[in-house]
Amino acid sequence: MNTLLVLPILIPLATATVATLSWRKPALDRWLGLLGAAALLGVSIALLWRVRAEGIQAVQVGAWPAPYGITLVADLFAAIMVLLAGLMGLSVAVYSLVSIDRGREVFGYYPLLHVLLAGVCGAFLTGDLFNLYVWFEVMLIASFVLLTLGGERAQLEGAIKYVTLNLLSSAVFLTAVAILYGVTGTLNMADLHNKLATVPAGVTTTVAMLFLITFGIKAAVFPLFFWLPASYHTPPVAVSAIFAGLLTKVGVYALIRVFTLLFLQNPAYTHTLLLWIAGLTMITGVLGAIAQHEFRRVLSFHIVSQIGYMIMGLALFGLSASTPLAAFSLAASIFYIAHHIVVKTNLFLVSGIAHQLRGSYELKDLGGLASRPALAILFLVPALSLAGLPPLSGFFAKLSLIQAAFGGRYFAIAAVALTVSLLTLYSMTKIWIEAFWKPAPSANNGQNAVRDKYHPVLLVPVSALALITLLIGLSAGPVFDLSVEAAQQLQDPRGYLTAVLGETAENQKRFEHDARASLSSPSAASVEVWPRAGDRP
Amino acid sequence: METVLAVVAGGLFAAAFYLMLRRSLVKLVIGLVLLSHAANLAIFTIGGLTRANAPIVALGKMQPDLPTADPLPQALILTAIVISFGVTAFAVVLLQRAYQAVGSDDLDKMNTTDT
Numbered sequence: 001m002n003t004l005l006v007l008p009i010l011i012p013l014a015t016a017t018v019a020t021l022s023w024r025k026p027a028l029d030r031w032l033g034l035l036g037a038a039a040l041l042g043v044s045i046a047l048l049w050r051v052r053a054e055g056i057q058a059v060q061v062g063a064w065p066a067p068y069g070i071t072l073v074a075d076l077f078a079a080i081m082v083l084l085a086g087l088m089g090l091s092v093a094v095y096s097l098v099s100i101d102r103g104r105e106v107f108g109y110y111p112l113l114h115v116l117l118a119g120v121c122g123a124f125l126t127g128d129l130f131n132l133y134v135w136f137e138v139m140l141i142a143s144f145v146l147l148t149l150g151g152e153r154a155q156l157e158g159a160i161k162y163v164t165l166n167l168l169s170s171a172v173f174l175t176a177v178a179i180l181y182g183v184t185g186t187l188n189m190a191d192l193h194n195k196l197a198t199v200p201a202g203v204t205t206t207v208a209m210l211f212l213i214t215f216g217i218k219a220a221v222f223p224l225f226f227w228l229p230a231s232y233h234t235p236p237v238a239v240s241a242i243f244a245g246l247l248t249k250v251g252v253y254a255l256i257r258v259f260t261l262l263f264l265q266n267p268a269y270t271h272t273l274l275l276w277i278a279g280l281t282m283i284t285g286v287l288g289a290i291a292q293h294e295f296r297r298v299l300s301f302h303i304v305s306q307i308g309y310m311i312m313g314l315a316l317f318g319l320s321a322s323t324p325l326a327a328f329s330l331a332a333s334i335f336y337i338a339h340h341i342v343v344k345t346n347l348f349l350v351s352g353i354a355h356q357l358r359g360s361y362e363l364k365d366l367g368g369l370a371s372r373p374a375l376a377i378l379f380l381v382p383a384l385s386l387a388g389l390p391p392l393s394g395f396f397a398k399l400s401l402i403q404a405a406f407g408g409r410y411f412a413i414a415a416v417a418l419t420v421s422l423l424t425l426y427s428m429t430k431i432w433i434e435a436f437w438k439p440a441p442s443a444n445n446g447q448n449a450v451r452d453k454y455h456p457v458l459l460v461p462v463s464a465l466a467l468i469t470l471l472i473g474l475s476a477g478p479v480f481d482l483s484v485e486a487a488q489q490l491q492d493p494r495g496y497l498t499a500v501l502g503e504t505a506e507n508q509k510r511f512e513h514d515a516r517a518s519l520s521s522p523s524a525a526s527v528e529v530w531p532r533a534g535d536r537p
Numbered sequence: 538m539e540t541v542l543a544v545v546a547g548g549l550f551a552a553a554f555y556l557m558l559r560r561s562l563v564k565l566v567i568g569l570v571l572l573s574h575a576a577n578l579a580i581f582t583i584g585g586l587t588r589a590n591a592p593i594v595a596l597g598k599m600q601p602d603l604p605t606a607d608p609l610p611q612a613l614i615l616t617a618i619v620i621s622f623g624v625t626a627f628a629v630v631l632l633q634r635a636y637q638a639v640g641s642d643d644l645d646k647m648n649t650t651d652t
Binding site for chain 2: 130133134137140141144145148151152153154156157158159160161163164167168170171172174175177178179181182230231233234
């Protein structure tokens with residue numbers, strides 16, 4: 001059994017358990033949280049190393065053979081995402097050491113943070129749709145509590161929208177899973193890939209739309225994003241940062257997974273729709289950001305806008321079918337996700353430092369922060385990277401996406417992407433002028449405590465992430481090569497199928513047989529599944 | 538039977554969405570509960586309503602008495618019920634706390650974080 005695949009889920013869960021038991025000792029909890037996050041990062045690096053060296057890894061949980069049991073699979077894309085989750089987990093755990101108040105610590109901040117990480121890693125690694133639903137719920141429940149922990153009015157109001165829309169998305173997810181099971185008699189994604197080939201296109205497209213709505217809500221695409229800017233600016237900044245970095249990206253990951261592995265039957269419809277969604281998401285997000293004058297609200301709207309870019313790569317992938325351009329588009333998307341997670345988390349963490357210094361997130365109350373060159377530079381690096389200035393990571397992410405759009409002759413979406421990136425620069429400039437360049441407001445309305453110092457530990461994750469942004473930008477070649485490899489694995493699912501299902505001819509024949517049976521009569525197929533349980537060890 | 542259950546599931550979805558679009562917090566939470574019920578019923582119906590034996594292998598046999606009913610939809614539903622139970626419990630407490638904090642159960646009064 002390949003333990004390396006299970007560890008990214010087990011480590012956070014074990015950390016959460018131990019940290020819950022030691023809730024009376026916040027100091028111990030803090031160090032446990034840090035230790036667990038560091039271990040997760042270590043394991044995720046090892047996992048990526050192993051997947052790159054030895055190909056796609058899979059493990060059948062409980063030794064039930066696929067497609068009957070639950071499979072955990074790590075291809076390069078999943079391994080990259082787990083690595084990013086580990087990195088963000090550690091950054092936020094360090095940041096939390098000195099920024100989370102005592103009350104939240106006692107009420108289980110660290111256990112929840114790690115349950116959240118377990119849910120995120122589980123969602124990245126699972127090869128089973130229903131299991132994906134379960135990991136989504138693990139992640140959601142942890143995020144619900146993290147969002148409301150503290151119980152301030154704004155938090156509760158934001159949480160109502162967040163909870164309602166995410167539960168709605170879960171219900172749609174369940175319904176889509178049900179239909180898929182009814183049609184094919186399986187929930188294993190590799191097995192589904194084989195069986196969906198024989199299902200009528202009308203049915204698959206309908207189910208694809210249900211999944212688009214489900215993951216679209218989680219990923220906050222147009223027009224399903226309204227929960228995000230209503231809630232992300234309400235919790236403590238460490239929580240905002242991990243949400244901003246990881247949660248919506250799990251939605252994007254799931255979208256990419258199902259729209260590359262399962263739903264490629266009718267790309268002219270599904271992926272054209274994705275392209276429209278991508279464009280509209282970019283535009284509405286960035287326009288929303290321009291209208292805002294609060295640090296974290298501006299950043300929240302930028303999350304929405306950036307999701308559009310990631311979806312754009314996915315849409316171009318489907319529209320250019322099985323050409324090399326398709327892999328290139330998808331690689332651009334994966335590169336974009338990696339860049340975005342690092343940069344966005346970093347910007348949120350910087351907004352927290354600004355808050356410590358000025359006691360406010362409102363841009364009008366901020367100001368004069370440019371007198372701290374270190375902080376100013378640490379803001380400028382991710383901000384300019386987000387806008388896409390060379391030589392930072394965002395430049396190469398956007399460049400490759402726009403190249404992909406030109407390659408497929410989709411000039412409209414390229415124009416949208418370029419315009420939106422200009423508007424992003426405008427928005428970052430607005431924050432720069434208001435928070436950093438203009439003189440500090442003298443009276444500060446008399447209510448906000450202005451402090452001279454922030455805790456130096458806060459700078460550790462911020463500078464580490466800024467450094468990573470720089471490194472991704474400076475070594476864009478190797479990183480992009482990795483993304484291309486990941487994209488090729490997604491484009492040609494044979495490796496994935498073999499890793500999950502094994503490659504015996506008997507297997508293949510059985511899958512084809514199952515697919516035919518399920519097509520003729522869904523309920524008959526689901527009955528028929530059972531007698532073969534003799535295959536079990 | 539499938540038709541009846543399909544209509545019932547559809548009705549539950551419709552009722553859930555209607556309730557969630559109302560302004561009252563209590564109706565919102567009832568809507569959430571109905572929504573999870575609707576999804577569970579949908580799994581149950583689509584999974585196939587077969588009148589058959591329980592899929593349990595009797596002692597000394599290699600396979601159960603055919604035909605067997607598919608146990609998987611029920612396993613899925615059971616998982617989903619447990620999850621929705623936990624989530625609903627959280628939602629009820631959240632809405633109660635929100636009611637206390639805002640002093641009203643009108644969702645239109647809870648728009649300070651909207652943009």
